[in-house]
Structure formats: structure tokens, C-alpha cells
Amino acid sequence: MPKTCFILNPKAGPSRRHDMPALIAQHFGAREADYEIRQTEYAGHAVELARTAAAEGFAVVAAVGGDGTVNEVGRGLLGTDAAMGIIPQGSGNGLARHLKVPLGLPAALRRLAAPAFSRMDVGVMNGHPFFCTAGLGFDAHVSQHFAQAGSRGLSTYLRVTLREYRRFRAVPVEVDLAGQHLATDCYVLAFANASQYGNNAYIAPLADLRDGQLDVCLIDALPAGRAFRVSLAMALGTLPQSKAAEYFRVPQARVQAAAPIGFHVDGDYLGHATEFEVELMPLALAVAV
Numbered sequence: 001m002p003k004t005c006f007i008l009n010p011k012a013g014p015s016r017r018h019d020m021p022a023l024i025a026q027h028f029g030a031r032e033a034d035y036e037i038r039q040t041e042y043a044g045h046a047v048e049l050a051r052t053a054a055a056e057g058f059a060v061v062a063a064v065g066g067d068g069t070v071n072e073v074g075r076g077l078l079g080t081d082a083a084m085g086i087i088p089q090g091s092g093n094g095l096a097r098h099l100k101v102p103l104g105l106p107a108a109l110r111r112l113a114a115p116a117f118s119r120m121d122v123g124v125m126n127g128h129p130f131f132c133t134a135g136l137g138f139d140a141h142v143s144q145h146f147a148q149a150g151s152r153g154l155s156t157y158l159r160v161t162l163r164e165y166r167r168f169r170a171v172p173v174e175v176d177l178a179g180q181h182l183a184t185d186c187y188v189l190a191f192a193n194a195s196q197y198g199n200n201a202y203i204a205p206l207a208d209l210r211d212g213q214l215d216v217c218l219i220d221a222l223p224a225g226r227a228f229r230v231s232l233a234m235a236l237g238t239l240p241q242s243k244a245a246e247y248f249r250v251p252q253a254r255v256q257a258a259a260p261i262g263f264h265v266d267g268d269y270l271g272h273a274t275e276f277e278v279e280l281m282p283l284a285l286a287v288a289v
């Protein structure tokens, strides 16, 4: 059993009443010398906790939370020898779902006690590492307004999405995709390292975490009929065949927008910008899943 540090985000996911230390002891084994549990105290804390755990020699540092926690733990582990584990406790759990980590807590803990080690690519947008997806446009706009909604959960997410759909307008962009030039409108421009946003919403079902490439999904406009087709195809994992989006596979991209446009990294809205540089660091992170 690899020496494991659990980094627990108490704010992630729908409110739960698990006694995590007891469950970890029960399912991970009673050998307390083999693991430690550290809880985050503020947003961003998991980056420091993960970096410290790696420096202390933990072989596995497990993010106990959703994609935001995974992003912070992953950032803390870049350039270290430790591998990232995931105990999915978030709302969307996109990377965990892509990696087929069991969503049930006992099964996830049992798997982590005897993990398979491998490596995965890491994306970077304007200097911000991402592990699952990053993007500009409507998805970032929804992340921004969801964060301000005051409540969380799927029903809030759907309500915010419908409300903002009526308000959001596409922005003209110039896109350079590893040398290929496009002048288009950006409703959504997603850079997918993993296949889904979370909750099995497949923005790029063919994305591969180990191919050294980002799957780029462009939606230039989203009138109502196309919005319906995109939503259905994302749920079914058939967006590339639906012709409602265009796809490219590249290791890097540049975007110049005609007006500031919101962007997100692993579902967290990070602000507005007019210039974007996106690249991939091949196999930059060790994972234990």
C-alpha cells in the first residue's frame, strides 16, 4: 500500500455527512502510519498541502473533492515525484469519471489502497494548469454566474444555464490552431484534456489523457434548435458525429478575441481576457487510480 496523504475539501460536492476519517480507516486499512488526512481551510489551500505532502515523501496525494480540488492538488504535485489519487466527492467529478475511478466512497478507497500508476497530460491556459477541461465563452460565463448563485447543485446549475442562455452573445475571435488559422465567432471554445465537463457531459468524447494533444471543440453559434441538439449529444457522447460542433486536435493554440471573453479552467471561472495561449505538457503528472 503506497504511503498516502488525503487532502480533503470539506466544501466540495453536495452536503454530505460522511465520517471520512472513520471510512478511510475502515476501507483503507487500520495502519495509520501508512496515511494521513489533511483538511483544506480555504480555497487554494490544497495546492500548498499537496506540495508539502510530496516534499514529505508521500507516494500518493489524493484529492478528496471535485474537479476544483483535483486542480489544486494536481498543481501542487507538478514537478514532484508524488502521484495524484482521486476520491470523488465533488458535484461533477469530470476527471474521476474519465479515469473510471469508482464514484462510491468504499469502492474508491479500496481502489486507492492498491492503485495502478500511470501518467497524464496537463493543459495550460494563460499560465493556469488544467487537468480536465478549460475554455472560453458560454461555459465559462455559466461558471462565473453559478459561482455567484448562492446555492450549488444540479438544479441551480440548470437554472443559471437557462437564464444566461438568454443573455449571452458570441464574440468574434481569431484562432491559431498549431498553424491553422480560423476567423470565427466563439460561443464555446473548449480545450479538452479529458472527455467531459463532469456529470457525464461529454464535450470531447474522444479526448485521450495520454495522447499529447488537446481536443478543441468550437461552437460558433447556439440557436435554440442547435442548443437542444448539443445538450442531447453531450449527454449521449455523440457531439462529434452530430455536426453541431467542429473539432480539432492540436498540442497548442492561440486565440485573439474582439472583446473580453470569460474563461474557465477545470470549471472555475478565472476572469475575462482578449488573448489566450493554450498548450499541453505531455505526461506531466503521475496519477494513481
Ligand SMILES: Nc1ncnc2c1ncn2[C@@H]1O[C@H](COP(=O)(O)OP(=O)(O)OP(=O)(O)O)[C@@H](O)[C@H]1O
Pocket (backbone or CB within 6 Å): 009, 010, 011, 012, 013, 014, 040, 041, 042, 043, 044, 045, 065, 066, 067, 068, 069, 070, 072, 089, 090, 091, 092, 093, 094, 198, 267, 268
Ligand atoms: N476549506 C475551504 N473553504 C472554502 N472553499 C474551499 C475550501 N477548500 C477548497 N475550497 C474551494 O472549493 C471549491 C469547490 O471544490 P470542488 O471543485 O472540488 O467541488 P465541486 O465544485 O463540488 O465539484 P466539481 O468541480 O467536480 O463540480 C474549489 O474551487 C476550492 O478552491
